Amino acid sequence: MKIMVPIKRVIDYAVKIRVKPDKTGVETSNVKMSMNPFCEIALEEALRIKESGLATEVVAVSMGPTQCVDTLRTGLAMGAERGIYVEAKGDLFPLSVAKILKKLIEIEKPGLLILGKQAIDDDCNQTGQMVAGLLGWPQGTFASKVLLDKEKQVATVEREVDGGLETLCLDLPAVITTDLRLNQPRYATLPNIMKAKSKVIKKFTLLDLNVEIKPDLEIVEVREPPKRKAGVIVSSVDELIDKLRNEAHVI
Amino acid sequence: ISALVIVEHEGGAIKPQSVSAVAAAKSLSDDDNTIAMLLAGSGPSLHLAASRAATCHPSVSQVLVADSDKFSYSLAEPWAKLVHLVHQRGGYSHVIAASSSFGKNVLPRAAALLDVSPITDIVEISGSSQFVRPIYAGNALCTVRYTGANPCMLTIRATSFPVPPVSSDSKLNEAPISQVDLSTFDEDITGKSRYVGHTSQDTERPDLGNARIVVTGGRGLKSAENFKMLEKLAEKLGAAVGATRAAVDAGFVPNDLQVGQTGKIVAPELYMAFGVSGAIQHLAGMRDSKVIVAVNKDADAPIFQVADYGLVGDLFVVIPELSEKLPGKK
Known part of the structure; x- marks a missing residue:
């Protein structure tokens, strides 16, 4: 069985973002970019499944500007066998991403699609659910535990839901989206980084895949959130309780 | 505007976030919007929930009920099909759900079936x-405009759409309840995912996402043992307990308590942070709280820049003192 893992290139988790003065978006030039943390978890899970002998190959996919190839290289250095890069300019919203993934899945025929539950840039949390809908595959979102049964061709997925954990059993092929506590992703070692340089990344264009981008969303503006006004420093627990009771009225 | 609100219910009660979704639907325009609520499930609790939905908000014009065993466990596959089916019949301009784990799971899938781009986690409606x-x-805050075909599909953050208290004359306004005809409901997908089980957190304390008060511990608490102090304080206040990623990574508490960019986003009335330095990833998860209290021994900790009330001091003195002096939950 093959596992496909889409990965997204985003502003690094540790960078403090800056909104562009013209409000068209967030500054991304001269900013450190990395693989989306949830995508790292997805890739790690796929690699662990492969290493346990339940899958034969992990294919990493990325789409967008040319630099996505760097992110794919990171994925290959972590242990994916092959990469697929889809060249696309401009904003790619989740519906388009899901349609592109559907085409790639029709070509590659993986038994499992594992992806991050959301990207830490646009925070949409949509793509996995949408590609599952388009394919008619079952979905296990926000996974904190994944168990595969090769014989029965099912995946048992423990999901992080509001106020607890839910367990589902999904027939393969299926879509799984990863939550934070699923695993701790590995670091790419230097020998593996070197090895990744000779791994194959296949390139597609939207034209090759015959995917039409539907422009049904427009970004009007991006602005900074309102600043909180500076508060006061109190000197004792008694003063704090007094403020909370008589000024803020919250207790 | 004709909106369809996807409703969550449990034990015969409508979840408060679904009433917030109705409030959001109401705010789509100043005109008389028609708002239909869609409930699915099976058994008597579904019908009890439907009767409560009919009077939960004065703007509700219709309650639709899909009664079938297929909806016993809120799975995304049959629910997305149901939304698709109900929209085909009703031709709604908007389909709205709360940004709960249920709404996030179901709505994008339904949007894919309807070939539209959903917009998730909305905090403000401007038209x-x-x-x-x-x-x-x-x-950052992003303003987006939907330019596609109907329906415009949204999930809303419940904390941004407060529900006005139900007035006493709400009994006069009882929306009609009708059954969704499921005779053409397509079965093909519904067997591919099966509910196995559910484990819930201890229900003594409120859920982190919906609690009125949240008390959070950071690395400054130093150990899992010390988190018990915080739990005691939370118990007294009727508050939920949260933690920073640093505290989770250090193994003090499980990850489901994490507040922040990669954890839960909360916006309670009172947020009390103990031994939290205030990393941007953490602030991202709680900055919309109404009142923020920070207690930290480091006077330069960035958390003090967002706190309404700061107290520089030793946690291990302050937390027990607060537990003792604060009034019990109402």
């Missing part, structure tokens, strides 16, 4: 097709 949503975990 029937223009919405504000946080990006970069709330470090």
Whole structure:
């Protein structure tokens, strides 16, 4: 069985973002970019499944500007066998991403699609659910535990839901989206980084895949959130309780 | 505007976030919007929930009920099909759900079936097709305009759409309840995912996402043992307990307590942070709280820049003192 893992290139988790003065978006030039943390978890899970002998190959996919190839290289250095890069300019919203993934899945025929539950840039949390809908595959979102049964061709997925954990059993092929506590992703070692340089990344264009981008969303503006006004420093627990009771009225 | 609100219910009661979704639907325009609520499930609790839905908000014009065993466990596959089916019959301009784990799971899948782009996690509605949503975990706000075909599909953050208290004359306004005809409901997908089980957190304390008060511990608490002090304080206040990623990574508490960019986003009335330095990833998860209290021994900790009330001091003195002096939950 093959596992496909889409990965997204985003502003690094540790960078403090800056909104562009013209409000068209967030500054991304001269900013450190990395693989989306949830995508790292997805890739790690796929690699662990492969290493346990339940899958034969992990294919990493990325789409967008040319630099996505760097992110794919990171994925290959972590242990994916092959990469697929889809060249696309401009904003790619989740519906388009899901349609592109559907085409790639029709070509590659993986038994499992594992992806991050959301990207830490646009925070949409949509793509996995949408590609599952388009394919008619079952979905296990926000996974904190994944168990595969090769014989029965099912995946048992423990999901992080509001106020607890839910367990589902999904027939393969299926879509799984990863939550934070699923695993701790590995670091790419230097020998593996070197090895990744000779791994194959296949390139597609939207034209090759015959995917039409539907422009049904427009970004009007991006602005900074309102600043909180500076508060006061109190000197004792008694003063704090007094403020909370008589000024803020919250207790 | 004709909106369809996807409703969550449990034990015969409508979840408060679904009533917030109705409030959001109401705010789409100043005109008389028609708002239909869609409930699915099976058994007597579904019908009890439906009767409560009919009077939960004065703007509700219709309650639709899909009664079938297929909906016993809120799975995304049959629910997305149901939304698709109900929209085909009703031709709604908007389909709205709360940004709960249920709404996030179901709505994008339903949007894919309807071939439209959903807009998730909305915090502000400025007209029937223009919405504000946080990006970069709330470090920026993005205004988006929907220009596609009907329906415009949204999930809303319940904390941004408060529900006005139900007035006493709400009994006069009882929306009609009708059954969804499921005779053409397509079965093919519904067997591919099966509910196995559910484990819930201890229900003594409120859920982190909906609690009125949240007390959070950071690395400053130093150990899992010390978190018990915080739990005691939470118990007294009727508050939920949260933690920073640093505290989770250090193994003090499980990850489901994490507040921040990669954890839960909360916006309670009172947020009390103990031994939290205030990393941007953490601030992203709690910056919309109404009142923020920070207690830290380091006077330069960035958390003090967002706190309404700061107290520089030793946690291990302050927490027990607060537990003793604060009034019990109402």
